[in-house]
Amino acid sequence: MTPGKAIRTKRRALGLPLAIGLALSAAPWSLSQSGAAAAEGAEAEAGPVPVEQPLPYSHQTHVALGLKCRDCHEIADPGFLAGYPAEVKCMACHSAVKTDSPHIRRLAKHHADGEPVPWNRVYRVPDYVWFSHASHVDDASVACETCHGPVAERQALFQEKPTTMAACMECHARNNAPNDCDLCHDPG
Numbered sequence: 001m002t003p004g005k006a007i008r009t010k011r012r013a014l015g016l017p018l019a020i021g022l023a024l025s026a027a028p029w030s031l032s033q034s035g036a037a038a039a040e041g042a043e044a045e046a047g048p049v050p051v052e053q054p055l056p057y058s059h060q061t062h063v064a065l066g067l068k069c070r071d072c073h074e075i076a077d078p079g080f081l082a083g084y085p086a087e088v089k090c091m092a093c094h095s096a097v098k099t100d101s102p103h104i105r106r107l108a109k110h111h112a113d114g115e116p117v118p119w120n121r122v123y124r125v126p127d128y129v130w131f132s133h134a135s136h137v138d139d140a141s142v143a144c145e146t147c148h149g150p151v152a153e154r155q156a157l158f159q160e161k162p163t164t165m166a167a168c169m170e171c172h173a174r175n176n177a178p179n180d181c182d183l184c185h186d187p188g
């Protein structure tokens, strides 16, 4: 029951030397740092700014209905992604619930056209980083909330937990998990 290593070979292998190359040529790095600092400053005053989404979907509303995280985020094989729910799952309720709402009409149109709602990503690590939801959630029994915060209490999501290399390595160290470079950066 440890698919981790086996499935890892299926992802595109972008080697660490290339990653370091990318890092050195990544001029926006300093920009994104000052951007993050500015965002933190703004947060202190006005609270965190949620990531804009095409529909005003609320985790608080839907989790309160009794829906479980994995009803919608299936972590389908090979298990890297948690995934977004297919619109057919939403329509199980919304073919009858709130059908007069313009947002639900838009959702129904996505469903009818077979075009997934283009949700904007809240959490993302660069392509040269190896990360698997299945390894953490299924194999290591790490709860969603540990890495994503109290999602069930949120009307709209924002990145409230860091996905930096330091944050990954700090938790690995605390849990006696390995921290070799090639654990998270495939040697290619």
Ligand code: HEC
Residues within 6 Å of the ligand: 055, 056, 057, 058, 061, 062, 065, 067, 072, 085, 087, 089, 090, 091, 092, 093, 094, 097, 098, 101, 102, 103, 104, 107
């Ligand atoms: C178990 C039933 C159920 C499922 C499944 C469900 N919803 Fe809902 N949804 C509701 C209920 C109930 C409300 C609150 C309706 C109200 O405000 O009276 C709601 C409200 C909403 C609203 C706010 C609508 C408005 O204009 O106020 C949006 C947007 C929405 N849902 C999107 C979704 C999406 C996207 C999915 C699939 C990922 C989904 N829902 C799945 C029951 C459901």
Ligand code: HEC
Residues within 6 Å of the ligand: 053, 057, 059, 062, 063, 067, 068, 069, 070, 071, 072, 073, 084, 085, 119, 120, 121, 122, 123, 124, 144, 145, 148, 151, 152, 156, 157
């Ligand atoms: C009814 C379906 C549904 C349920 C239940 C649900 N989610 Fe979601 N989730 C969504 C949808 C739709 C989005 C995209 C919109 C958004 O970001 O709010 C999303 C987005 C997310 C994201 C952000 C992903 C990104 O873009 O980086 C996280 C994290 C997340 N959900 C975690 C959870 C957790 C934890 C639970 C259980 C407490 C949960 N979800 C329950 C439908 C659901």
Ligand code: HEC
Residues within 6 Å of the ligand: 069, 070, 073, 080, 081, 082, 083, 084, 121, 122, 123, 124, 125, 126, 131, 133, 136, 137, 142, 143, 144, 145, 146, 147, 148, 163
């Ligand atoms: C060990 C930390 C960790 C745990 C535990 C975790 N996530 Fe994530 N999640 C991440 C990271 C890191 C990303 C960005 C991954 C990427 O860019 O490939 C992410 C991205 C996501 C996304 C958006 C992209 C995708 O993978 O589809 C969703 C949705 C999500 N997580 C939901 C969940 C849910 C639901 C759970 C619990 C069942 C969960 N996560 C558990 C760290 C975690």
Ligand code: HEC
Residues within 6 Å of the ligand: 004, 005, 008, 125, 129, 130, 131, 132, 135, 136, 140, 142, 146, 147, 163, 164, 167, 168, 169, 171, 172, 175, 176, 177, 178, 183, 184
């Ligand atoms: C909340 C704690 C926690 C966080 C945060 C975390 N991990 Fe882990 N990770 C673990 C544990 C525990 C294991 C299991 C170690 C073992 O094999 O016993 C693990 C295993 C792994 C593995 C080996 C399994 C596999 O999929 O091949 C990789 C790779 C990995 N983590 C990458 C990451 C990355 C990248 C991040 C940051 C984006 C991250 N982890 C954040 C706790 C964490």
Ligand code: HEC
Residues within 6 Å of the ligand: 019, 020, 023, 125, 126, 129, 163, 164, 165, 168, 169, 172, 178, 179, 180, 181, 182, 183, 184, 185
């Ligand atoms: C537990 C997972 C993990 C381990 C172990 C790890 N890294 Fe990383 N590394 C990451 C993540 C996540 C990022 C992306 C950080 C971000 O998004 O800013 C990253 C980014 C990088 C970058 C890009 C430049 C930068 O700083 O953003 C380099 C270079 C790098 N790592 C080298 C290494 C080396 C060398 C080692 C061994 C000493 C190592 N990494 C071990 C997760 C890991």
